[in-house]
Amino acid sequence: MKRIAVLTSGGDAPGMNAAIRAVVRSGVYHGLEVYGVYRGYSGLIxxxxxxxxxxxVGDIIHRGGTVLYSARCEEFKTEEGRQKAVEQLRKHQIDGLIVIGGDGSFRGAQKLTALGFPTIGVPGTIDNDIPGTDFTIGFDTAINTVIECIDKIRDTATSHERTYVVEVMGRDAGDIALWAGLADGAESILIPEAPYQLDEIVERLKRGGERGKKHSIIIVAEGVGSGVEIGEKIKQATGWETRVTVLGHVQRGGSPTAFDRVLASRMGAKAVELLLAGERDKMVAIRDNEVVGVDFDVAFSQKHQPNMSLYELAKILSI
Incomplete structure (x- = not known):
């Protein structure tokens, strides 16, 4: 193996640049030529x-987003599109590809492997929703961004004695809501993996009011439903002034935390090692603080589950 390439695909995540840097510098250290594919699978085609x-890749480890850019690509979902991608890789005499992204990006990577092209995945998504790895690149930064926002919202909630509903990202996973809610002492955390009862939320709010609590924070993962609609239901059930904040894409931006920079650096370097070892059809994962290679099938065959012990702990502490 003499030449490898790296691309970022899907939603951007803080730490992707640190992973790109690790791939390039680790590759050069091992005597490889490293190529960047711009704008994901679309740019590959x-x-x-x-x-x-x-x-x-100098001076990018601290930057959010991805210097290689990202783009959706419907053409790559077709057999013809994937054949074009492989042809481009062969044209540039590239021997292996590293794909940084989420499960959709990994499915594309696996398709390339099926066409005979060695591909390794690096999990980069703020949602932390890829089975087989304890954490994904960007998750830690995202929850710290959410925490910072909630801290500010709590200030105004206290001043006006209001209930605030905060909707956070995560697609179909509740990890961002769960971790941020626990870290910020939210009164209720709504995640798609656990059914919620509006009566239970209202009862918790009323108990807090009876003991003199002047404000409340409720975190809603986007996979549960609309924070605006849930906020309206709470307002109708309690008669209390309720405000809703949808944090949106602010959660994807910003300088990555130290944890994400180190995780991305370890994962990027490991991806190069796996290619050099002749591995393919695998993703890099962190398990019990060890960076390892895991078959793509693990990510596709299992269902992501958040740490439900954290969910139970949050309920106990918000009594």
């Missing part, structure tokens, strides 16, 4: 591929 040097 179009041949938007450029050689990256050590200096190409």
């Amino acid at each position: 179009q041949g938007d591929i450029k050689k990256l040097e050590l200096g190409s």
Whole structure:
């Protein structure tokens, strides 16, 4: 193996640049030429591929987003589109590909492996929803962004004695809501993996009011439903002034935390090691603080589950 390439696909996540840097510098350290594919699978099909040097990834470890950019690509979902992608890789004499992204990106990577092209995945998504790894790149930064926002919301909630409903991202997973809610002492945390009862939420709010509590924070994962609609239901049930904040894409941006920078660096370097060892059809994962290679099938065959012991703990502490 003499030449490898790296691309980022799907939603951006803080720490992707740190992973790109690790791939490039680890690859060069091992005597490889490293190429960057710009704009994900769309750029791969179009041949938007450029050689990256050590200096190409200088001063990016602290930056959010991805310097390789990202894009959706319907054409890649077709057999013809994937054949074009492989042709471009062969044209540039690339021997292996590293894909940084989420499960959709990994499914594309597995399709390339099925066509005979060695591919390794690096989990980069704020949702932390990929089975087989304890954490994904960008998750820690996202929950810290949410916590910072909730801290600010709590200030105004206290001043006006209001109940605030905060809707956070996570797609179909509740990890962002769960971790941020526990860390910020939310009164209720609504996640798609656990059914909620409006009566229970209302009862908890009323108990707090009876003991003199002046404000409340309720965290809603987007996979549960609309925070606006849930906020209206709570307002009708309690008669209390209720406000809703939808944090949106602010959660994807920002400088990655130290945890995400280190995780991305370890994962990027491990991806290069796996390619050099002749591995393919695998993703990099962190398990019990060890970075390992895991078959893609593990990510696709299992269902993601958050740490429900944290969910139970949050309920106990919000009594």
